[in-house]
Amino acid sequence: MSDVTRDATTITGRTRLVAVLGDPVEQVRAPALLNRQFAAEGVDIVVIPLHVRPDxxxxxxxxxxxxxNLVGLLVTVPHKVDALRLADVRSEAAELAGGTNALRRLEDGSWHADNFDGAGFCAGLIEAGHQPHGTRAVLVGAGGAGAAIAPALLAAGVGHLVLHDTDEARMKEVAGRMDLHWPGRVGTATSPGLRSADMVVNATPLGMRPGDALPFDPAELRPGALVADIIMKPRETRLLRRAAELGHPVLHGEPMLRHQMDLYRSYFGAAR
Amino acid sequence: MSDVTRDATTITGRTRLVAVLGDPVEQVRAPALLNRQFAAEGVDIVVIPLHVRPDxxxxxxxxxxxxxNLVGLLVTVPHKVDALRLADVRSEAAELAGGTNALRRLEDGSWHADNFDGAGFCAGLIEAGHQPHGTRAVLVGAGGAGAAIAPALLAAGVGHLVLHDTDEARMKEVAGRMDLHWPGRVGTATSPGLRSADMVVNATPLGMRPGDALPFDPAELRPGALVADIIMKPRETRLLRRAAELGHPVLHGEPMLRHQMDLYRSYFGAAR
Incomplete structure (x- = not known):
């Protein structure tokens, strides 16, 4: 990434916009990250935060x-599911995830919804040298992020995916949606069942706060199994620290964010 | 004005917004001017252009x-009149002008509309050493800008104001509104009638394009009468050049813009 910065006084009447919608919105990192990249590429688009309450x-x-002159929207918690119905066209990734984190205007003026959570995660996984093809994966957490990562793992060729969530209804709903597209390759488990896994992904928020319980215990894993966390802050979650201590390869949350930003950039760069 | 600039990568989730609404919007200068000032003052507000069609x-x-997190709106052509009814509360300046160029959210969540065209013009006039009090002024052009400058001149103490516009209905409507507030101090003229004026203001767009006719002929003025133009580009309109050649004091459009920016800054700085 270039170090070129952009002076906000270069925002002119010709500048186009991408708004990030969230509630709260203070924590979003897309404005700082994408504005730097757009500036480095000479793309006259500026990303702004917009605090929007669910109602x-x-x-x-x-x-x-x-x-x-607004080319698109980025959508974060708690709007990902509701924003999906505000689009005219939906990508398969968004349909399968049941939510969207990026929308853009198409050439005919209609609005397209996509979801790059799963693609961002898989790109980071592959970049780090972990080929998902044919593996047995366990995904802990079937909320917004988990529901987006599940279809991306299956599309990337994961042989068998086990979903685990303490919310059984949510877990079954996501598993059912996956099973329609990838019959026989998806299971659910009321306890993670880690012994045969090649890779376990934490897609719960457990680990963001210092006192959080572990989402699962990496001690149950067989040697060599990968432990991935999608939490960005802290970089080193208790889960990843414990997994590393036990000798497991680990994958941090940062690559997913970075690849998502690249995907957003291409997505909005192509917007009308 | 400080030379401090603001890196757009400093736009974060905590940044608040002011949107400039226009059609077209490419020409607006408020983003560049206000963003520089907010940055110099350490105010975390960013001004963005928003292209909005009348419908x-x-x-x-x-x-x-x-x-x-949007603290307010700036409104330019062609939205100044229509935006007025979208506010819950209106300043006297906006009511008298029949249009708004700035709206902000009040503490109770309601929206306030104001208009700083007239106040900006008068501040520039006085700064240049021209006291409007007791003078005879002629205002050529009773469109959006003229309708905002007329009440500001009267409020600043102009003794007698003559309005002139080739659109007679518009001229009479604005003059009628002024006459209700300042009875006996406002007249209209189908030809400017410049001979007794101390000051003549061009509030028409004539002079923006190279081939434009003069809005009035400064040769008709008595010696020492001030000729003011609100056109910003070009800085030196044909009218001002001709007036200066004839030995008249002149007032450019720039001070009005600069004072408007100061007024906007205070207005949004106080917004919730």
């Missing part, structure tokens, strides 16, 4: 969709 | 009003 999402999005 | 204005504004 206001539709009104705000309908308004933004009628502006002419 | 979409209400939908877009209603959406923006429901966001939580």
């Amino acid at each position: 206001d999402l539709e009104t705000v999005v309908r308004g933004l969709q009628r502006t002419a | 979409d204005l209400e939908t877009v504004v209603r959406g923006l009003q429901r966001t939580a």
Whole structure:
């Protein structure tokens, strides 16, 4: 990544926009990360945060969709599911995830919804040298991120995927959606069942706060199994520290974020 | 003005927003000018352009009003009149001008509309040493800018104001509104009638393009009468050049813009 920066005084009447919608929105990193990249590439798009409460999402999005120089939206918690119905067209990744984190205007003026959580995770996995093809994976957490990572792992060729979530209804709903597309390759487990796994992914928020319990115990894993965490902050979660101590290869949350940013950049670079 | 700049990578999730609404919007200078000033003052607000077509204005504004980190709106052509009805409260300047160029969220969540065209013009006038009090002024052009400058001149104490516009209905409507507030101090003229004026203001767009006719002929003025133009580009309009050649004091468009920016900055700095 270049060190070129962009002076906000270079925002002119010709600058195009991408808004990041969240509640809260203070924590979002996309403005800082993407603005630096767009500036380095000479792309006159600026990413701005927009604090939108759930009850206001539709009104705000309908308004933004009628502006002419907003090329797209990034969507974070808690809007990923609701924003999906505000698009006219949905990618398969978004449909399968049941949510969207990026929308853009198409050439005909209609709005397209996509989801890059899963693709970002898989790109980071492969970059780190872990080929998902034919592996047995366990995914802990079937919330928004888990529901997006599950289809991406299956599309990348994971041989068998076990979903685990303490919310049984949610777990079964996501597994059922996967089973329709990849019959026979998806299971669920009320306890993670880690012994035969080649890779275990934490897609729960456990590990963000210092006192959090482990989402699962890496001591149960067979030697050589990969432990991945999608948590970005802290970089070194208790889970990853414990897994590393036990000699397991680990994958941090950072590569997923970085690849997502690359995917967003291409997505909005192609927007009208 | 400080030379401190702001790196757009400093736009974070905590940054608050002001959107400039126009159609077109490419020409607006507020983002560049205000972003530099906010950056110099350490105010974490960023001004962005939003291209909004007239049919979409209400939908877009209603959406923006429901966001939580947008502190206000700047409004330019052709939205100044229509945006006024989208506010809950209106300043006297906005009511008298019949349009708004700045709206902000009040502490109770309602939206306030103001208009700084007139105050910006008068501040520039006084700064240049021209006291409007007791003078006879002629205002050529009763469109959006003229309708905002007229009440500001009267509020600043102009003794008698003559309005001139080739659109007679518009001229009479603005003069009628002024006459209700300042009875007996406002007249209209189908030809400018410059002979007794102390000051003549061009508030028409004539002079923006090279081939434009003069809005009035400064040769008709008595010696020492001030000729003011609100056109920013070119800085030296044909009108001002001709007036200066004839020995008249002149006032450029720049001070009005600069004072408006100061007024916007205070207005949004106080926004919730």
